[in-house]
Amino acid sequence: MRHPKLLFITFFIFCSHYTFAQNRIVSIGGTLTEIVFELGLGEKIVGIDATSVYPEEKVKNIKNLGYRQSISMEGIVSLNPDIVLASTKLTPQPLIDSLKKLKVNLVVVKEEDTFESAKEKIKVVANKLNRAEKGKMLISKLEKELSVAKEKASNKEIKKKLVFIYARGGNRIFLSGSETAADKMIQLAGAKNAFDQVKGFKPITTEALIESNPDAVVMLKSGKDSLKNPWSSIKGIEHTTAGKNKNMILVDDLSFLGFGPRSASELIEFSKKIHNL
Amino acid sequence: MTEAVLHSRALYIKQQRKFFRTFCVLLVLLLMTIVLGIFLGPASGFIDSIERAFNQEPSLIKELVLNIRLPRVLLGLLAGGGLALAGAALQILFNNPLADSGLIGISSGAMLGVITGTFLLKLIPFFQSFFESYPLFFLPSLAFLGALFLGFLVYRISLSHGRIQIAIMLLAGVAVNAFAGAYSGLLITLLNDEQLRSITFWSMGSLNGATWPIISLLSLLVLGASSYLYSFHKELDALALGEREALYLGVDTDKVKKTVLILSAVICGPLTAFVGVIGFVGLVVPHILRLFLGPKSSSLLICSFLLGGVFLVLSDIVAKNVVAPSELPIGIITSIVGTPFFTYLLLKQKRRLS
Numbered sequence: 247m248r249h250p251k252l253l254f255i256t257f258f259i260f261c262s263h264y265t266f267a268q269n270r271i272v273s274i275g276g277t278l279t280e281i282v283f284e285l286g287l288g289e290k291i292v293g294i295d296a297t298s299v300y301p302e303e304k305v306k307n308i309k310n311l312g313y314r315q316s317i318s319m320e321g322i323v324s325l326n327p328d329i330v331l332a333s334t335k336l337t338p339q340p341l342i343d344s345l346k347k348l349k350v351n352l353v354v355v356k357e358e359d360t361f362e363s364a365k366e367k368i369k370v371v372a373n374k375l376n377r378a379e380k381g382k383m384l385i386s387k388l389e390k391e392l393s394v395a396k397e398k399a400s401n402k403e404i405k406k407k408l409v410f411i412y413a414r415g416g417n418r419i420f421l422s423g424s425e426t427a428a429d430k431m432i433q434l435a436g437a438k439n440a441f442d443q444v445k446g447f448k449p450i451t452t453e454a455l456i457e458s459n460p461d462a463v464v465m466l467k468s469g470k471d472s473l474k475n476p477w478s479s480i481k482g483i484e485h486t487t488a489g490k491n492k493n494m495i496l497v498d499d500l501s502f503l504g505f506g507p508r509s510a511s512e513l514i515e516f517s518k519k520i521h522n523l
Numbered sequence: 524m525t526e527a528v529l530h531s532r533a534l535y536i537k538q539q540r541k542f543f544r545t546f547c548v549l550l551v552l553l554l555m556t557i558v559l560g561i562f563l564g565p566a567s568g569f570i571d572s573i574e575r576a577f578n579q580e581p582s583l584i585k586e587l588v589l590n591i592r593l594p595r596v597l598l599g600l601l602a603g604g605g606l607a608l609a610g611a612a613l614q615i616l617f618n619n620p621l622a623d624s625g626l627i628g629i630s631s632g633a634m635l636g637v638i639t640g641t642f643l644l645k646l647i648p649f650f651q652s653f654f655e656s657y658p659l660f661f662l663p664s665l666a667f668l669g670a671l672f673l674g675f676l677v678y679r680i681s682l683s684h685g686r687i688q689i690a691i692m693l694l695a696g697v698a699v700n701a702f703a704g705a706y707s708g709l710l711i712t713l714l715n716d717e718q719l720r721s722i723t724f725w726s727m728g729s730l731n732g733a734t735w736p737i738i739s740l741l742s743l744l745v746l747g748a749s750s751y752l753y754s755f756h757k758e759l760d761a762l763a764l765g766e767r768e769a770l771y772l773g774v775d776t777d778k779v780k781k782t783v784l785i786l787s788a789v790i791c792g793p794l795t796a797f798v799g800v801i802g803f804v805g806l807v808v809p810h811i812l813r814l815f816l817g818p819k820s821s822s823l824l825i826c827s828f829l830l831g832g833v834f835l836v837l838s839d840i841v842a843k844n845v846v847a848p849s850e851l852p853i854g855i856i857t858s859i860v861g862t863p864f865f866t867y868l869l870l871k872q873k874r875r876l877s
Binding site: 316418419441443444448449450451452453454455456457458481482485 | 564565566583586587591592712725729731732734843847848849850
């Protein structure tokens with residue numbers, strides 16, 4: 247033992263990287279939180295954002311940092327995290343910048359509304375948390391489900407027209423236009439978004455909704471819960487095919503819109519429901 | 524008769540004639556706007572709409588015209604008319620060109636009521652079941668209560684030795700508005716994403732929610748309160764001379780102030796609950812008319828109602844058609860169209876005076 251000091255330092259660095267590392271995870275983004283749980287590291291999460299709603303029973307007991315703009319840098323730092331996973335969709339850029347300045351171990355995960363991005367997210371998170379093997383398993387499971395989903399997707403000549411109603415109230419109806427997660431899922435299921443001529447989430451006039459005459463309404467389960475009778479709260483829907491036949495497809499928030507580990511199986515379910523219209 | 528009396532008589536007749544002419548023009552404009560509003564929509568072209576509406580076939584366009592477009596036009600008339608009339612009355616009452624329902628806390632009170640209501644809906648199941656059974660009355664009555672509460676708060680603050688100090692009233696309005704803004708901001712941070720979106724867009728204003736039950740409720744409230752308000756036009760004329768002068772003329776000024784305040788809350792509160800916050804109409808429409816008509820209250824109130832209605836319906840036609848199938852917040856249109864016109868009138872007035 248000629249260099250006990252050196253050995254000690256090496257040992258310390260070793261320890262800090264592998265033994266003590268990543269015992270305290272902060273996850274900003276519902277899909278990222280979900281992936282961490284799928285990797286079996288859920289109990290190490292010490293902080294989440296408001297979009298982290300799955301697995302429901304478990305995330306309830308984790309400290310919630312808020313939603314987007316209301317997430318504070320100090321709130322994150324006070325949790326003393328070893329690693330912060332930040333979704334590009336849900337973390338404001340100023341927050342990312344200030345976390346970088348503080349030399350917090352920050353992993354910015356790019357989120358897009360594609361299944362390619364879903365795989366990439368799993369890969370990045372799994373690698374950063376030293377669970378590469380488990381990550382590969384999750385990805386191959388996702389790929390298998392995705393190929394099933396592709397078979398199930400409706401490939402009829404005349405596509406079913408769907409509207410994804412994001413929010414109601416205040417006398418307004420918000421719909422998902424093109425370039426939204428819901429629009430992607432509708433296309434992947436082999437159907438048509440009745441309002442793909444508008445971009446993003448837009449309020450739609452009652453008149454336009456009636457004229458578009460959708461075959462079914464797609465809504466989030468959580469959104470539907472907020473009112474007992476969703477049909478009466480969507481003005482004008484009774485004059486459309488969807489309203490006449492009471493065709494409503496309910497989807498899960500995070501797996502339908504999040505492009506995460508459960509999204510492929512959600513897509514299979516969704517396609518089945520479109521078939522049954 | 525002295526020369527002065529003769530002169531004032533001639534002026535009176537001239538003003539009456541001017542009023543009559545403006546009234547007729549506005550009436551024609553009103554009819555044209557209604558027709559335009561009914562036959563111009565994102566769903567189909569103008570001529571196409573007329574053809575199909577008059578052919579007795581039970582088509583989609585007939586449904587559109589009767590149950591979607593007509594209520595929307597009527598809601599625009601009621602909202603624009605009510606806001607402009609209340610604005611005109613408040614401007615005379617406060618003897619201040621900046622007064623409108625926004626300045627003395629009525630609009631923000633209504634907003635407070637609606638946001639509190641939305642929050643309670645999320646929090647307390649009792650309110651949700653109440654809302655489910657009376658969707659038409661829940662938020663509007665809260666909006667009315669909020670408008671009345673803040674309106675009266677301003678009224679009470681400005682009451683000193685049994686008399687209302689107009690200057691303090693305006694400042695109290697500023698204070699109350701600031702409070703309402705903070706309170707709304709606080710509640711908004713507690714709402715979820717979906718509620719937040721609907722509140723944000725609600726606050727920008729839209730006529731898309733129009734249905735026949737809403738129209739019947741609002742026409743009862745707005746037309747009733749407006750005609751009652753109109754019956755005070757002589758007292759308002761006296762008040763325009765100044766408070767002391769009005770008292771000497773035998774006007775119970777405090778009663779007039781109180782009544783006009785309550786009536787403005789009755790008009791603006793429920794309106795705000797249904798169409799959101801629509802600025803500009805209440806402030807500028809009476810001004811434009813005053814430049815034409817002079818300060819006489821009776822003509823000002825009637826014409827404000829008509830022009831306010833016409834202006835809002837026209838704005839709505841733009842709002843729902845330019846970005847169809849989506850729509851723009853109507854407040855954006857009223858401001859974009861109204862501000863340049865108003866500035867033009869101001870400049871013209873300035874040149875005439877100098």
